[in-house]
Amino acid sequence: MAALEPNEVLSIPKRRRLTHSRIKNDEGQEILHLFYGEVELIFDEPDVAPVGEKLIEVERFRAEEAMAWSNDGPHEWEKIRDLLQALIDQQVLKRVEESASDVADVFPQRLGLAPEDREPRTFSGHDPRCPALTEEAFGKAVELTNLEVLVPVYRIAHPALDTDGRQVGENNVTPRTLFLDLPTQRRLCGYAGSRYQNELPMNVTALKAMAKRWPELLSLTEQFRRALLARMPPRDPAKLCAGEVHYLAVCTLASVGYVMVRGVDPVPNGQLDGGLSAMFRLVDGVRLVTNDLVRVTPGAVGCDQPIDAQLIADHADRYSVYRGTYGVCAGPPALIDEYLRVLLGEASAPIEAEPSVADRLGDLDASIDYGLLGQRIESVVRFFGASQGLLHERLRVAFTGASSRSELQERVEAPVDSQHYPLLREDHPLVETFQRELDVSRWLYARAAEALPGLVDGTSLDASFALDPLAQATSSERLAAFFASALPADQLPAAPVLRELAAVAADVFALERRCLRLVGREQGKLNERLRRPPNPTLTGADLAAYNRPRFGPPLFATLAEGLGVTVTSDGTATVLRCGEHRLTLND
Numbered sequence: 083m084a085a086l087e088p089n090e091v092l093s094i095p096k097r098r099r100l101t102h103s104r105i106k107n108d109e110g111q112e113i114l115h116l117f118y119g120e121v122e123l124i125f126d127e128p129d130v131a132p133v134g135e136k137l138i139e140v141e142r143f144r145a146e147e148a149m150a151w152s153n154d155g156p157h158e159w160e161k162i163r164d165l166l167q168a169l170i171d172q173q174v175l176k177r178v179e180e181s182a183s184d185v186a187d188v189f190p191q192r193l194g195l196a197p198e199d200r201e202p203r204t205f206s207g208h209d210p211r212c213p214a215l216t217e218e219a220f221g222k223a224v225e226l227t228n229l230e231v232l233v234p235v236y237r238i239a240h241p242a243l244d245t246d247g248r249q250v251g252e253n254n255v256t257p258r259t260l261f262l263d264l265p266t267q268r269r270l271c272g273y274a275g276s277r278y279q280n281e282l283p284m285n286v287t288a289l290k291a292m293a294k295r296w297p298e299l300l301s302l303t304e305q306f307r308r309a310l311l312a313r314m315p316p317r318d319p320a321k322l323c324a325g326e327v328h329y330l331a332v333c334t335l336a337s338v339g340y341v342m343v344r345g346v347d348p349v350p351n352g353q354l355d356g357g358l359s360a361m362f363r364l365v366d367g368v369r370l371v372t373n374d375l376v377r378v379t380p381g382a383v384g385c386d387q388p389i390d391a392q393l394i395a396d397h398a399d400r401y402s403v404y405r406g407t408y409g410v411c412a413g414p415p416a417l418i419d420e421y422l423r424v425l426l427g428e429a430s431a432p433i434e435a436e437p438s439v440a441d442r443l444g445d446l447d448a449s450i451d452y453g454l455l456g457q458r459i460e461s462v463v464r465f466f467g468a469s470q471g472l473l474h475e476r477l478r479v480a481f482t483g484a485s486s487r488s489e490l491q492e493r494v495e496a497p498v499d500s501q502h503y504p505l506l507r508e509d510h511p512l513v514e515t516f517q518r519e520l521d522v523s524r525w526l527y528a529r530a531a532e533a534l535p536g537l538v539d540g541t542s543l544d545a546s547f548a549l550d551p552l553a554q555a556t557s558s559e560r561l562a563a564f565f566a567s568a569l570p571a572d573q574l575p576a577a578p579v580l581r582e583l584a585a586v587a588a589d590v591f592a593l594e595r596r597c598l599r600l601v602g603r604e605q606g607k608l609n610e611r612l613r614r615p616p617n618p619t620l621t622g623a624d625l626a627a628y629n630r631p632r633f634g635p636p637l638f639a640t641l642a643e644g645l646g647v648t649v650t651s652d653g654t655a656t657v658l659r660c661g662e663h664r665l666t667l668n669d
Contacts, residue, residue: 085163085167086145086163086166086167086170087145088144088145088146088159088163089144089145089146090144090145090177090178091142091143091144091145091177091178092142092143092144092145092166092170092175092176092177092178093141093142093143093175093176093178094118094137094140094141094142094174094175094176095173095175095176096278096279097141098272098273098274098275098278098279099118099119099274099275099276099277099278099279099280100116100117100118100137100138100174101116101117101118101274101275101276101399101400102114102115102116102117102134102138103115103117103396103400107126113125113126114131114134114135115400116134116137116138116174117276117399117400118172118174118276119173119276119280119402119405120276120402120405121172121173121174122400123169123174128153129152129153129154129157130165131153132151132152132153133148133151133162133165135151136148136151142178145162145163145166146159146162148162148165148166149162189268189269189283190268191265191266191267191268192263192264192265192266193253193263193408194263195258195261195263195408196258196261196262196263197263198263200261200262200263202243202262202351202352203215203241203260203351204239204241204242204243204260204342204351205226205229205233205238205241205242205339205342205343206226206242206342206343206348206350206351207226207342207343207344207345207348207614208348208350208351210226212224212225212226212229213225215259215260216229216232216233218259219257219258219259219260220232220257220627221627222623222624222627224624224627225617225618226343226614227605227609227614227615227616227617227618228605228617228618228620228624229343230455230456230459230460230605230608231459231463231601231605231620231624231625231628232624232627232628233257234456234460235332235335235336235339235452235453235456235457235459235460236331236332236335236336236339236366236369236453236456237251237256237335237339238336238339238340238342238343239251239335239338239339239342239354239359239362240254240255240256240260241255241257241260241261241262242338242339242342242351242354242359243262243351243352243354244352244354244355244356244358244359245352245353245354245355245356246291246356246359247264247352248264248287248288248291248359249261249262249264250338250354250359250362250363251363251366252266252285252288252363253266253285253406253408253409254366254406254407254408265287266285266286266287266288267285267286267287267290268283268284268285268286268287268409269283269284269286270283270284271283271284271410271412273414273415274415275399275404275415276399276400276402276404276405277399277404277405277410277411280405280410282405282406282408282409282410283409283410284409284410284411284412285409285412286412288363288412289412289413291356291360292360292363292364292412292413292417293417295356295357295360296417297431297432297433297435298357298360298433298435299357299360299361299364300420300421300424300431300432300433301431301432301433301434301435302357302358302360302361302435302438302439302442303334303361303364303365303421303424303425303431304424304425304427304430304431305435305438305439305440306333306334306337306361306439306446307330307425307426307427309439309440309446309447309450310329310330310333310334310450311330311427313447313450313533314326314329314454314529314530314532314533317386318388321388321389321390322388322389322390322426322427323385323386323387323388323389324372324375324376324378324384324385324386324387324388324389325372325376325384325385325386325525325526325529326529327368327372327389327394327426328369328372328373328375328376328385328526329453329454329457329526329529329530330365330368330425331365331366331368331369331372332369332453332456332457333449333450333453333454333457334361334362334365334453335362335365335366335369335453336449336452336453336456336457337358337439337443337446337449337450337452337453338354338358338359338361338362339452340443340448340449340452340453340612341354341355341358341442341443341444341449342354343612343614344444344448344452344612344613344614345609345612345613345614345615346613347444355442357435357442358439358442358443361439364413364421365425367398367403367404367411368394368422368425370398370403371394371397371398371403372389372394374397374401374403374509375387375389375397376522376525376526377507377509377518377519377522384518384521384522385521385522385525385526385529386525390426390428391419391422391423391425391426391428392422394422394426395415395418395419395422398411448611448612450533451534451537451608451611452608452611452612454530454533454534455530455534455537455538455604455607455608455611456608457526457530458526458527458530458531458538458604459601459604459605459608461522461523461524461526461527461530461543462523462527462543462546462597462600462601462604463597463601463625463628463629464519464522464523464629464632464633465519465520465523465524465527465543465547465597466547466593466594466596466597466625466629467519467625467628467629467632467633468516468517468519468520468523468633469516469520469547469590469593470590470593470594470629470633470634470636470637471498471512471516471633471634472513472516472517473586473589473590473637474494474498474586474634474635474637474640475512475513475516476582476586477494477582477583477586478494478495480578480579480582480583480586481494481495481579484575484576484579488573488575488644489573489643489644489645490573490575490583490640490641490644490645491575491644492644493635493640493643493644494640494644496635498512498634498635503630503631503632503633503634504631505631505632506631506632506633506634507632516633519633523543524542524543524544527542527543528540528542528543537607537611538604538607546596546600547593547596547597549589549592549593553592553669554585554588554589554592557588557591557592557667558581558584558585558587558588559584560665560667561583561584561587561588561658561665561667562580562581562583562584564658564660564663564665565580565583565584565645565647566580567663568647568660568661568663569645569647569660573645573646586637587637587641588667590637591637591649591651591656591667592667592669594622594625594651594656595651595652595653595654595655595656595668595669596669597625598620598621598622598625598651598652598653599653601620601625602617602619602620602653605617605620619652619653620652620653621650621651621652622636622638622649622650622651622652622656623638623650626638626639637649638650638651641658645660646660647659647660648660654668655667655668656668
């Protein structure tokens with residue numbers, strides 16, 4: 083493409099997509115941030131800050147005019163040209179002759195991502211198909227009584243059909259093997275902000291259903307908030323924190339799944355109350371925001387950050403939360419604002435809906451317990467996943483500088499990124515990401531215990547996962563001896579690496595056994611609360627089905643692929659086999 087010329091006319095092609103905020107830096111100075119779709123522009127250099135200010139005002143301009151956007155003398159053309167070209171490259175600016183819209187305004191009724199005759203199926207207490215559904219979706223069959231170890235409680239209801247004939251998760255149903263590609267009216271988004279005229283459409287069918295139930299879903303949302311906060315009073319009565327709003331979202335979502343998977347009188351697929359499903363669809367977007375906010379900073383600050391309705395709306399717009407894989411949020415800004423204010427208790431619902439949320443759920447307290455216990459289960463599994471991820475990175479360091487390559491080293495040094503592990507967060511460096519996951523899991527696990535008196539104890543995750551140094555040293559020595567005797571000489575790592583491999587393996591397997599025991603107990607309590615049968619014994623493979631796409635390779639897979647050592651584990655023992663050699667580790 084030809085270099086930008088001074089006399090060329092530029093414009094912001096979708097002007098209503100541009101938003102801005104002034105955010106204080108570490109020195110307390112307000113810095114202008116412009117947001118355009120997924121692009122964030124930070125004008126923290128004093129000499130170019132006026133350029134950002136002017137972009138907020140103008141519709142179109144001649145490129146050379148930007149030279150005068152300065153608090154001092156005019157900018158050099160070369161500097162402005164490079165800046166404007168960078169904005170063109172990011173599609174914030176376009177040459178006027180190029181700025182005709184290339185976004186479709188007519189969309190097909192189906193996405194074309196599932197057979198039109200697919201049978202409606204969901205996780206349900208009505209039939210025994212849960213193992214078949216999970217095997218198809220995740221490659222791991224689990225019984226309904228262990229479902230929450232594999233599928234987070236806030237996603238259980240996604241595939242369910244409601245009385246309006248729509249899936250609760252609409253186009254975002256997870257897992258995709260249960261997605262029904264139902265006819266859906268879609269259109270281009272005309273709302274200002276990051277979703278304005280996005281190439282992905284709005285779901286107008288869902289929007290119309292929400293509008294029809296608007297006063298009702300606001301009331302149901304308010305009723306559920308009151309019930310949850312009666313059980314989990316805010317630490318600061320003046321304002322909820324990010325972790326508390328996250329629990330509000332998670333427990334609301336879980337309550338809708340609860341009626342489908344409880345052990346007594348589960349709701350059949352297709353008969354889910356339309357008001358409950360509407361309540362689910364709206365709060366699902368809030369969970370996406372709080373899922374980010376609780377991880378904003380290390381330590382407890384992220385979860386304890388005070389938030390309000392405006393902060394949630396601003397975050398969703400700035401960081402493209404309104405934009406999903408298959409479409410953008412269809413909610414008008416005024417309704418989103420009203421909903422968020424009711425959700426957080428900043429405004430009241432316009433009516434008191436009947437039947438109440440308690441009547442629709444059948445047992446409101448049990449549905450809240452389901453959300454709290456389910457989040458604790460996920461926190462335990464993620465705590466182990468992040469711990470194993472950190473130990474994998476420790477093993478990677480042990481191979482640094484190794485003189486000869488081996489299959490084990492290839493496996494250990496393989497990339498751990500979202501290309502290979504699709505649910506891995508990549509907002510921060512890998513080690514920091516794992517450390518933040520530990521922090522968030524600690525907070526969520528402990529906070530739920532405060533709302534479950536008499537049902538769970540207050541033992542922290544760190545105490546539950548604590549390792550005995552002497553026992554670990556013994557396990558490490560036994561593992562080193564096992565590897566030395568079981569492996570051919572040409573497969574044995576060098577002595578220092580072998581020692582570190584044994585130490586890492588000893589820690590991973592001990593943590594895994596603790597995780598399995600703890601998750602088994604928590605899942606057992608959840609099943610009792612839902613009046614379901616006891617859960618079968620969990621294994622390390624069950625944990626890996628959840629953790630692998632989020633945290634990287636499980637150690638048992640690394641050992642199997644890199645050394646030919648098979649590993650099986652449950653809460654009582656870890657068993658390693660290689661040929662005729664066998665080693666059992668337990669606590």
